[in-house]
Amino acid sequence: MANLKNTEKKTKSQAMGMHTEVLTGRTQQKFFNPDEAENFYYFGTYDVDFNKRTDLDVKDMTAAEANKKIDGLMSEGYGTIVIKNPQGKHSLGVGILNKLNLIFEGSLGYFGMGSCDGPIVRINGRVGWSCAENLMAGKVVIEKNAGSCFGAAIRGGDLICKGSVGARTGIDMKGGTIIIGGDAGAFTGFMMQRGRIIILGDVGINLGDSMYDGTIFVGGEIGSYGSDAVDSELTKSDQDWLKRKLKVAEIGENFDVSKMKKIVAGKKLWNYDNLEPTEKKGAI
Amino acid sequence: MCGIAGLIHRGKSSKVGFELQGMLQALKHRGEDSTGYALYGDTEGKNFIMRVKVGENVGEGSSSVAEDVSVYDERKKIVESYLSEMGAKIVKEERILPYSLRYEVQYDKKDLLEFSQKIESIPGVEILSMGKSLEVIKDLGNAKMVCDRYNLDKVIGTHAIGHARMATESGVDIKSAHPFWGYPFSDVSVVHNGQLTNYWNNRRALENKGMRFMSECDSELIAVYIAQKMREGATLEEGMKESLSGLDGVFTYFVATKDSLGMAKDTMAAKPLVLYESDDLVAMGSEEIAIRSILPQEIDTYDPFDGEVKVWQI
Numbered sequence: 001m002a003n004l005k006n007t008e009k010k011t012k013s014q015a016m017g018m019h020t021e022v023l024t025g026r027t028q029q030k031f032f033n034p035d036e037a038e039n040f041y042y043f044g045t046y047d048v049d050f051n052k053r054t055d056l057d058v059k060d061m062t063a064a065e066a067n068k069k070i071d072g073l074m075s076e077g078y079g080t081i082v083i084k085n086p087q088g089k090h091s092l093g094v095g096i097l098n099k100l101n102l103i104f105e106g107s108l109g110y111f112g113m114g115s116c117d118g119p120i121v122r123i124n125g126r127v128g129w130s131c132a133e134n135l136m137a138g139k140v141v142i143e144k145n146a147g148s149c150f151g152a153a154i155r156g157g158d159l160i161c162k163g164s165v166g167a168r169t170g171i172d173m174k175g176g177t178i179i180i181g182g183d184a185g186a187f188t189g190f191m192m193q194r195g196r197i198i199i200l201g202d203v204g205i206n207l208g209d210s211m212y213d214g215t216i217f218v219g220g221e222i223g224s225y226g227s228d229a230v231d232s233e234l235t236k237s238d239q240d241w242l243k244r245k246l247k248v249a250e251i252g253e254n255f256d257v258s259k260m261k262k263i264v265a266g267k268k269l270w271n272y273d274n275l276e277p278t279e280k281k282g283a284i
Numbered sequence: 285m286c287g288i289a290g291l292i293h294r295g296k297s298s299k300v301g302f303e304l305q306g307m308l309q310a311l312k313h314r315g316e317d318s319t320g321y322a323l324y325g326d327t328e329g330k331n332f333i334m335r336v337k338v339g340e341n342v343g344e345g346s347s348s349v350a351e352d353v354s355v356y357d358e359r360k361k362i363v364e365s366y367l368s369e370m371g372a373k374i375v376k377e378e379r380i381l382p383y384s385l386r387y388e389v390q391y392d393k394k395d396l397l398e399f400s401q402k403i404e405s406i407p408g409v410e411i412l413s414m415g416k417s418l419e420v421i422k423d424l425g426n427a428k429m430v431c432d433r434y435n436l437d438k439v440i441g442t443h444a445i446g447h448a449r450m451a452t453e454s455g456v457d458i459k460s461a462h463p464f465w466g467y468p469f470s471d472v473s474v475v476h477n478g479q480l481t482n483y484w485n486n487r488r489a490l491e492n493k494g495m496r497f498m499s500e501c502d503s504e505l506i507a508v509y510i511a512q513k514m515r516e517g518a519t520l521e522e523g524m525k526e527s528l529s530g531l532d533g534v535f536t537y538f539v540a541t542k543d544s545l546g547m548a549k550d551t552m553a554a555k556p557l558v559l560y561e562s563d564d565l566v567a568m569g570s571e572e573i574a575i576r577s578i579l580p581q582e583i584d585t586y587d588p589f590d591g592e593v594k595v596w597q598i
Contacts, residue, residue: 088575089573105582110571126585144585145587163586183589185587185590204553
């Protein structure tokens with residue numbers, strides 16, 4: 001377990017004049033000590049070997065049973081798990097806070113891969129609403145289409161859908177990257193606060209409605225702009241980043257990124273600063 | 285919540301009662317206060333099939349008041365005398381449950397408004413459906429319970445829509461259950477998942493035009509709204525497209541006619557729908573697991589976009 005003790009040493013943020021308040025009661029002022037990074041791990045995570053591979057048929061399992069089984073396999077050191085017959089079940093693969101290669105041979109229902117941190121996931125099918133909600137880190141690739149609220153509130157990692165996605169993709173996202181190979185529905189990037197969304201196809205009405213920050217790149221037509229979503233200049237740096245990202249995502253290999261539109265927040269609707277989330281939390 | 289499901293076979297018939305039961309049962313966690321089926325069966329197409337209720341199911345958490353079975357008997361007699369008065373000849377009659385009747389009738393007139401008004405002038409009597417192919421069966425309980433109660437798993441037909449209901453806006457009773465018949469149009473039915481926020485304004489306007497409402501369930505408005513549009517000369521698809529701006533709120537709904545099945549999704553795409561489409565079958569539901577109950581193999585599905593209307597023919 002990480003040593004998250006109170007530290008007397010001034011952190012960078014304190015040196016900048018932040019985090020000056022003294023927290024009392026049940027709240028404790030704990031800051032991550034970089035010196036302890038190698039000792040840091042989540043409770044309930046495992047050392048796994050990516051070369052140790054197994055199949056898991058979940059056809060006759062409930063989602064809870066399947067998730068428990070995945071956890072059990074990780075505890076046995078399996079680093080590559082292939083899930084057979086997911087058959088559109090809801091809430092599969094949720095809460096994995098581990099390095100893991102996870103492959104689904106089929107489609108997932110709602111809330112698949114929610115609240116994960118670290119796994120590399122490939123879904124050879126479709127996903128329902130709210131896939132990878134609250135993703136912290138890792139990579140989730142969907143080979144077909146995805147439902148609405150794709151990547152809601154993600155904070156990090158790469159979320160890739162090679163097909164089309166429904167409405168409210170990246171709603172409330174706070175970091176990370178979402179890449180869509182096809183089209184996206186209405187209210188894409190609704191209230192997003194940070195991170196990037198890349199859509200190679202068309203996008204529906206109210207794009208980036210009430211977005212606080214972050215960037216949306218669109219390759220096709222835009223139904224309409226939402227409140228406070230505005231065009232911005234696509235720079236050479238943006239284009240280089242897009243090319244790299246698409247290459248890593250194995251999507252849109254020959255896509256001409258120079259013709260993409262870049263949409264950002266007009267910053268007329270809010271009072272928001274550029275603090276990092278941890279700094280923001282401290283400042284509040 | 286609530287869940288909806290529908291399917292249409294193109295160019296062939298199938299056991300649509302059994303298939304829809306599987307789809308709706310897969311959605312029972314979305315609500316099992318009541319379940320309803322609108323089945324488009326294979327018939328000769330000569331006679332009308334009329335599904336009527338002369339009372340409510342007062343068991344299983346019902347919000348209805350219990351009545352003596354003799355009251356149902358009395359209403360049944362009046363229904364049959366009115367049928368005779370209007371020149372409708374009863375070819376076949378079934379009493380599946382004390383409160384649930386099914387008639388096959390010979391009736392030559394095309395306008396069902398006068399016919400329906402006459403039958404429903406009997407207190408406690410409601411026509412659940414009227415058509416040459418359509419039969420609406422709805423009752424309290426989950427899909428399996430209703431299917432078993434009415435022997436629906438053997439029904440052969442081309443298409444069907446259904447609804448698993450969690451009662452939120454109105455009572456737990458058959459009159460508030462879906463599907464709703466598109467009164468007074470033969471063979472039109474509707475199921476809906478969502479909430480309509482301009483129900484009363486629309487209802488008052490439609491009632492002023494002579495349309496009837498049997499419940500206080502907001503979903504009934506869609507059936508009446510579409511029926512009124514068709515009465516004014518619109519096609520099914522035109523009526524559905526107009527509903528995107530005419531109806532306020534969040535909704536995904538299905539409409540079926542004798543030879544078609546349609547879906548519409550509100551402009552915010554706030555209610556879910558997963559769709560599978562192939563050359564010979566279209567299947568859709570609130571969740572993919574509904575489709576998986578009839579197509580367990582790996583298939584390509586998608587979510588229709590906001591403001592999308594689609595109609596398929598058999």
